[in-house]
Amino acid sequence: MDLADLTRDLETLRDESIAAVAAAPDLGSLQALEVDVLGKKGRLTVVSRGIGALPAEDRPKVGAVANPVRRAIEDAFRERHAVLQASALDGRLASESVDVTAPGRPVARGTLHPSIESMREIARIFGQFGFVVYESPEIEDDVTNFQLLNIPPDHPARDLWDTLYVDVPGHLLRTHTSPGQIRVMQTTEPPIRALLPGRCFRYEAVDASHGFEFFQVEGLMVDEGTTMGDLRGLLDEFARAMFGAGRKTRFRPGYYPFTEPSVAFDVECLVCGGPGCPACGRTGWMTILGAGMVHPVVLRSGGLDPERYQGFAFGMGPERIAMLRHGITDLRLFMENDLRFLEQFR
Ligand code: PHE
Secondary structure, eight states: OOHHHHHHHHHHHHHHHHHHHHHOOSHHHHHHHHHHHHSTTSHHHHHHGGGGGSOTTTGGGHHHHHHHHHHHHHHHHHHHHHHHHHHHHHHHHHHSOOOTTSOOOOOOOOOOOHHHHHHHHHHHHHHTTTOEEOOOOSEEEHHHHTGGGTOOTTOGGGGGSOOOBOSSTTEEEOSSSTHHHHHHHHHOOSSEEEEEEEEEEOOOOOBTTBOSEEEEEEEEEEETTOOHHHHHHHHHHHHHHHHOTTOOEEEEEEEETTEEEEEEEEEEOSSOSSSSOTTTTTSSEEEEEEEEEEOHHHHHHTTOOTTTOEEEEEEEOHHHHHHHHHTOOOTTHHHHOOHHHHTTOO
8 A cells, every 4th residue: 555545545535425425315314424434433534544554754645635535525514414404494494384374372361369459449549649558567566466556465455356476476467457557657757648458367267258368458647637527538539439430438436446436438239229138238338448537546656746647547358349349259269269260350
């Protein structure tokens, strides 16, 4: 074997390989061919072994012959690869068509939970009167949940709120959103118009009208010269925005330790407007919230001077309002997360 023989072998391999590459019908056979020619045990390696048999003075010249051959073969593979890849794409484009006029697949759309929807509507209505939404903690201390609201320890009024305690002494799950009144008064200068929506908890036996977990929306207004007439007018506007123009409303005397006087606020029954109705218990009236003028003790708890400031507060159940608006009869549905129930509120 001399340099001329090796050169001839290499050029033969080059010509055969380039011809075979040009004839490769698809990417798969091109890849197989590449292994066959350029692979570790491929034909180029085999031919290159002839280098070992050359006379010593020829060996330095081998590179000038072998390198262009390798490059020519590699170029041929690269070019063919590009061509085959493009035609594979053309083939797919031709065979797989996309019908751009087909209707899209609908995106599954969620809905607002009826409690949330109800709270947003409440916030929207009171927002028109300048009420701003605040947040207050769900784990509350006994002092803020009760004592600062004029409910001392061991006072019988505590029976109104069956309480779930947490294992941090002096702390509990808030039984109502009213402690938020204290927190707002302690941090905000009057005039105050605050709305406090939030989750509340009570140690209750669960039935169709009682849950151990529910929402409330608290309202608080404090300013100089705020009167019960302001409360009455505001709640009337709210009831009409929420339940329809022309709804009759009424105040009944009520009792809460943190308001004086206290009232229950009723709206004319949506279902019957008269006796014999399942929705209102035959009275023709539905109670939608408790309210009253903020007790001077509570104003003082909030750091305000009751000689200068007066205020009113109210607390309502958004679930109760959603029940009335949508004709829902069982409070438990709100916390069960049954999609068959929830998906109705689109
Ligand atoms: N916190 C009272 C309750 O849980 C509702 C209420 C709020 C009453 C504000 C009067 C004023 O029943």
